[in-house]
Amino acid sequence: MESTENRYKYIFDEILTLTDDGFVVVDTNGVITDINDQYCKYLKTTKEYAIGRSIAEIIPNTKMIDIVNYGYREEGAILRLSEERDDENDSIFLVNRSCVYDDDHKVIAGVAQVKFRLQTLDSAKKLMREYAAYEFYREEYQNRSNSQCSFDKIVGNSSRFAEVKKAGYKAAKTFFPVLLTGETGTGKEVFAHAIHNSSERREKPMVSINCAAIPNELLESELFGYEEGAFTGAKKGGKKGKFELADGGTLFLDEIGDMPLGMQAKLLRVLQEKEVEKIGGYQPIPVDVRIIAATRKNLPEMIAAEEFREDLYYRLNVLDIELPPLRERRRDIVELASYFLNRLNSDYKTAISLSPEVRECFVSYDWPGNIRELDNVIKSAYAACEDFLIQLTDLPSKMVSRHHLAGEGGSSKKLNQMMEEYEKGILLDVLKVCGWNCQAAANELGIHRSALYKKIAKYDLQKK
């Protein structure tokens, strides 16, 4: 049976072999009794040579002689082992030194531990810090996108828009692809976010790509990624494509109507196979992505003109949601305008409001740029306004001149005529949406049913 002393010697040797650190042990005279290979390798010596020699001979600037002579310990000291090494980082380490006592508290040896993996530890700490920062921004981003883009936060309560929101909410509860159509600035992107944020995928990323904004030759690498060395200028380590980044979440393909035909074929293949092949890669990567596409183009017309693939259209257009232009939901205009103005008021601690004439002008204007245009008009009027009230003079001249056709320079009768036309338009919209159910339409308009009958008679409104 092994003696206790031998047993510990074997264990001690094994520990010195297994560790990544350098270890050296000296006796009370500073003579090396043990040293492991890791330390020898660094010192460019061998165990056979070092053991039995004074440590000062092997490491000229050693402190181990003091440690055993004066009996103290030192933790976390920075050591620069050799001045001659050219790579400075390679010669700086963290060192723990200590003396060993026997039962009578007499110094019997000195031990030094050199942490060669200092750089690795530092990198790990740096990574941890960066990961914490990344987590912070990820949560912030998620909070912001969740708070700004959920269906209950989307402004607009006209019956036409409420129907569209309902369709969006229903779509969010399925996993089918969604095609969002509508003029520019009608809120397609906002809707895409709301669908993602109301879906089961909300904890996973929603990744967006604007197919019109990316040059054709880059679109493929943006969507599918590439392997290192795939082409001249490819990044070291390659690059993940949007499909991979959106794995488990949603990929928003904005302006899909601008995707070149060649790319449409590749996209179709990915949607069919549910896997992507990186440029320069051989292994297909499985991806689980929900697609939401958007366009302001008329895809059926593009299909007829052979500019858009019909098979891709049917893949994308499982659920079709059309965002109505603002002029078809005039009841939302003032609410949206107030929403944008309140946002500015709260940001800049002001209390600016809209004059009744401005409201009228807004309701009668056609808003070709839709909600985006309205947002911009509010911003420029807010900047231009001198009192606490936004007046017609603060609006872009093209809007006011059209509005003035009805007011200034003419009689008030002309304005009345215009207002009546708009009232007629709103009544027709609401009646249409309510299927000509007068009670429902009156409720929607917030007027009594008899008042609605009078207006129907006044304008001679009829179901076509």
Ligand SMILES: Nc1ncnc2c1ncn2[C@@H]1O[C@H](COP(=O)(O)OP(=O)(O)OP(=O)(O)O)[C@@H](O)[C@H]1O
């Ligand atoms: N219902 C809404 N409530 C508040 N702001 C909205 C709403 N819909 C859209 N917006 C704002 O209007 C602007 C345009 O919206 P968005 O970018 O979603 O439109 P889009 O239809 O995707 O436009 P495009 O086709 O030009 O890309 C954005 O600033 C958005 O925040």
